[in-house]
Amino acid sequence: MQRLFLMVVAGWISLGMNFGSVASAQDDARLGLSIRTPVLAESGSPAVLLSPVAGIKKLAFTITRKSDGKQFLFDVDGLKKGEKREFPFDQAEGTATYTARFDGNWQDGSQISFGIEFEAVSMGPLNIRIDKSGVDLDNKSLLLTSTRPVAKVEIRVEGQNGTVLGSGTEQFDGAAALRPLRAQWNQQPGTVGRIEVKVYDMFGFWAGMEVRPFTVEPWEDRIHFGFGSDVVEDAEKPKLNATLKRIEDALRTAQEEYGDSVDLRLYIGGYTDSVGTRPSNQDLSERRARSIGAYLVKQGLKLPVYYQGFGEDVLAVQTPDETENEQNRRTIYVISGQTPSITTAFPRANWKKYR
Known part of the structure; x- marks a missing residue:
């Protein structure tokens, strides 16, 4: 959308001219004279706009561009009171100064004779x-x-x-x-x-x-660790290798759309079931999330990695305390250019940077 401005110009009177008995510096106002400027070069030209408060019998005017002397000549045979007319003139992109000379007669026979100077602006696209x-x-x-x-x-x-x-x-x-x-x-x-x-x-x-920021829907996985351990076992490495490929595919897609400079990060949230104390589970889940990040980096992951443990505070399946549940021992991955918002899955934002 563009907004159009009209610049109302003030007239000047050349004292060397013979105006006749009724010429006055108010003729420009009686003509309802304004200049259409600025304009977009691709959609229109500057123009002289007339909407007289009284009928015009005849009017001739000349617009002269001061920079190169180019002239635009206009003749008007009759213009009714309140009738709107526009007279466009060519202009390259930029700002130019013009003079214009108006001569003619009102319907009552009185003379029109005055001059103005104005600037017009023609602009290229706003990119x-x-x-x-x-x-x-x-x-x-x-x-x-x-x-x-x-x-x-x-x-x-x-x-x-x-x-x-x-x-x-x-x-x-x-x-x-x-x-x-x-x-x-x-x-x-x-x-x-x-x-x-x-x-x-x-x-x-x-x-x-x-x-539209690049986003990947969060996904979860279940990586098995030994009891109380944060060591990635060999049997679980194929799962993490598949996760690495998924991350690399997402990064490749983002780079194709946004370029190599796209800013993305991997966030890893760790969770446990309710076996053990809440503090110990909090610590364990954080160590496991860090171990997963370390493994992915060791395998060649290029993204910055952030991790956080949530322990037993966000159970996927609600259970009594001290209850083993495989669904609650999980990992959630997020690829994003922004820190994950605080949600049910991520009730805290205490992310630690692995690298």
């Missing part, structure tokens, strides 16, 4: 670029550039189910074109599914862009 590697979901900010000076940036953030998680407006007051700008937003907890960005230039035109 914005958001490097997805510059989208920082944890710090709620993104990096962008624009082909025109930026007045402000508006951001709207939605969750994966479409609910609004947050928004933000950053004022830049004409920051230079192509200068990298960091815009931030405020957000409630939740996994980001879509970021809508609007960049406004100094004339009120705007361009929009949508960013």
